[in-house]
Amino acid sequence: MSQINTEQGLVISGLSTGYRKRNIIQHISLPPLEAGGVYSLIGPNAAGKSTLMRALAGLQSAKGSVSLNGFELIGKPLADWARRVTYMPQTLPQGVSLNVLESVVSALRASPMEGDLSSQDIKQYAVSVLERVGIVDLALRNLGHLSGGQRQLVSLAQVLARNPKVLLLDEPISALDLKHQFRVMRLVQELARERSMIVLVVLHDLSVAARWSDGIMMLAKGAVVATGSPAEAITPATLGQVYGVQARVGHCEQGHMQVMIDDEL
Numbered sequence: 001m002s003q004i005n006t007e008q009g010l011v012i013s014g015l016s017t018g019y020r021k022r023n024i025i026q027h028i029s030l031p032p033l034e035a036g037g038v039y040s041l042i043g044p045n046a047a048g049k050s051t052l053m054r055a056l057a058g059l060q061s062a063k064g065s066v067s068l069n070g071f072e073l074i075g076k077p078l079a080d081w082a083r084r085v086t087y088m089p090q091t092l093p094q095g096v097s098l099n100v101l102e103s104v105v106s107a108l109r110a111s112p113m114e115g116d117l118s119s120q121d122i123k124q125y126a127v128s129v130l131e132r133v134g135i136v137d138l139a140l141r142n143l144g145h146l147s148g149g150q151r152q153l154v155s156l157a158q159v160l161a162r163n164p165k166v167l168l169l170d171e172p173i174s175a176l177d178l179k180h181q182f183r184v185m186r187l188v189q190e191l192a193r194e195r196s197m198i199v200l201v202v203l204h205d206l207s208v209a210a211r212w213s214d215g216i217m218m219l220a221k222g223a224v225v226a227t228g229s230p231a232e233a234i235t236p237a238t239l240g241q242v243y244g245v246q247a248r249v250g251h252c253e254q255g256h257m258q259v260m261i262d263d264e265l
C-alpha cells in the first residue's frame, strides 16, 4: 500500500491511464504542483494531454497516486474529486437552451462547493464571475447563439465560478482572438494567486505557455520528456526531440520568451 503522503500541493506519482485496449499515460511522475501556481501541459497532438487531464479530474480510471495536500484521490468516489477538482474540456457546450447567466448558475448549483448560498446570492455571484471574465454583456444571450470564442469564455466562467482547489483547463484559449487569449491567461494567473488555486492548463502556443506559467510539463507519447521553468523545459533540443522541428528560443524587447520555428526536422 502507498505511504501516507504529507506533501502539499497536487502530487502525481507513478500514474498510468488509458483506454480499454490501450495504455496511454505510462507511469508518469511530476514535481508537485503548488497552490497559487499556473502549470502548462504541452506536447504534440495525441501525446496524451487530454487523457491525463481526464484522469486528474477522476473521469477515467487510473493507477498510481494523485494526492492533493496529502489526500489520496485515486480509488476515491467521483464526489471526492469533484469537491476539489474542476475540469474544462476541449469541447464546447452545444445547442443548450439556457442563456449564459443561467448556464453559470446551473454550473454552480451542480457544484458540491455551492454551500448555503441563496438563489439571489448565487445569481449575484454568477454575474460577478461574468464581469470578471468580461462577458457580462452576454448574460441574457442564448448559449446556442454564441460564436465559438464566446462559448469558450462562457465555459471558462462556468468552471471559474466553482472556485475549485485544482482547475484543469484543456486548451481554454484555442477559439479566442489575441486580446481575449491575453485577457484569459492574465485572469487565470490572477485567480490562481488570489485563491491559492492550482491551475493546470493544456496549451499549444508555447510562447503563451512560457509567458504565463510557473512550470511546464512537456509530454510525448504518454511520457514526460521535460519539466521545470519555461526556460528549462522549452529549449531547441526538447522542441526538436518532441515536436520534430528546428526551433529557436529568444526573448522579445520586454523580456518574454518567444518560440520561433525555422523548419521541420
Ligand SMILES: Nc1ncnc2c1ncn2[C@@H]1O[C@H](COP(=O)(O)OP(=O)(O)OP(=O)(O)O)[C@@H](O)[C@H]1O
Binding pocket: 019, 022, 024, 043, 044, 045, 046, 047, 048, 049, 050, 051, 052
Ligand atoms: N476514447 C478514446 N478511446 C480510445 N483511444 C482514445 C480515446 N480518446 C483518445 N484516445 C487516444 O489516446 C491518445 C491520446 O489522445 P489525447 O486526446 O489524450 O491526446 P492529446 O495530447 O490531448 O492530443 P491533442 O493535442 O490532439 O488534443 C491518442 O492516440 C488518441 O487516439
